[in-house]
Amino acid sequence: MNNRQSQRFSGHESFVCRYGWLPKLHRAVVADPAVLRNEERAMHTLGIGRNMVKSIQFWGEATGVIRSREGHGHRPGPVGDRLFGRAGWDEYLETLESLWLLHWWITTKASLAAWDEVFGEGGLQRFDKRGLVEALARRGEGKARTLVASTLEQHASIFLQTYYQESRGIDDTSWCPLQDLALLTASRDNEGQVAFATNLKAPVGLTLRLFSAALVEFLAGYEGQTVALSEVLRSAYSPGIVFGLDEGLLRVFLNQAVEGPLRRALKFNDTADTQSLRLDAQKVDPELRFDTVAEIAHA
Numbered sequence: 522m523n524n525r526q527s528q529r530f531s532g533h534e535s536f537v538c539r540y541g542w543l544p545k546l547h548r549a550v551v552a553d554p555a556v557l558r559n560e561e562r563a564m565h566t567l568g569i570g571r572n573m574v575k576s577i578q579f580w581g582e583a584t585g586v587i588r589s590r591e592g593h594g595h596r597p598g599p600v601g602d603r604l605f606g607r608a609g610w611d612e613y614l615e616t617l618e619s620l621w622l623l624h625w626w627i628t629t630k631a632s633l634a635a636w637d638e639v640f641g642e643g644g645l646q647r648f649d650k651r652g653l654v655e656a657l658a659r660r661g662e663g664k665a666r667t668l669v670a671s672t673l674e675q676h677a678s679i680f681l682q683t684y685y686q687e688s689r690g691i692d693d694t695s696w697c698p699l700q701d702l703a704l705l706t707a708s709r710d711n712e713g714q715v716a717f718a719t720n721l722k723a724p725v726g727l728t729l730r731l732f733s734a735a736l737v738e739f740l741a742g743y744e745g746q747t748v749a750l751s752e753v754l755r756s757a758y759s760p761g762i763v764f765g766l767d768e769g770l771l772r773v774f775l776n777q778a779v780e781g782p783l784r785r786a787l788k789f790n791d792t793a794d795t796q797s798l799r800l801d802a803q804k805v806d807p808e809l810r811f812d813t814v815a816e817i818a819h820a
Contacts, residue, residue, distance in 0.1 A: 617726020642757035
């Protein structure tokens with residue numbers, strides 16, 4: 522889904538997406554679409570420091586909670602409307618389902634280099650920070666503007682802090698809620714160096730509703746085509762890769778989807794000779810279509 526030429530290595534201003542930022546940002550943009558265009562007003566409305574204004578805008582756009590309106594500030598984005606809008610799924614961002622949605626959106630839509638490397642086409646499953654920085658440097662080759670080492674280091678650090686924190690204080694609100702997905706595990710080698718691995722296990726909190734919505738979005742790129750199960754399991758930006766599913770878990774979700782929320786729209790051919798899927802997008806419940814929710818909300 523992403524293009525290496527458009528990949529981003531910066532913009533987060535050294536801050537992870539903090540707990541509580543996104544619902545607050547959505548409410549602020551609904552009340553005042555131009556709030557982020559005035560730094561002083563943004564600081565007062567959002568209760569953040571001056572150095573965080575650009576960061577909260579970055580994460581709001583990267584997660585699909587807000588989207589830019591050329592010359593008119595911002596408006597709620599597809600994820601913002603789905604989660605925090607009228608009849609939204611999760612007004613205060615309290616469920617793991619919502620966090621899986623944010624993770625899906627950042628990975629498949631935001632064109633962030635570290636996310637592409639680990640959860641996208643890069644396929645980096647086991648790595649330490651130095652290895653991640655080296656992989657990012659290779660991704661940055663050929664860009665019009667040479668990336669300095671500090672940019673690569675900071676981007677790698679932000680990615681790791683987004684999904685992993687060794688310890689957290691009871692009242693610490695500086696942590697990123699995506700850490701709760703446990704997508705990265707860490708271990709130390711004999712020299713004390715920390716190594717990370719993507720966690721391929723039952724994804725706690727991933728609901729059938731969100732899996733179905735992500736599957737619809739993924740299969741939309743194959744409109745009218747029969748898609749091999751292996752594509753859904755292992756291709757870049759697929760539900761299998763982004764959600765960390767093994768084949769057994771993927772089959773469980775698919776069988777539940779064709780019996781439940783996608784029973785009219787999805788056909789899953791699972792025989793000894795063929796394992797494939799075919800989606801009829803016209804029969805998908807609008808509840809499972811992120812490309813329509815914002816259009817409906819702002820019609």
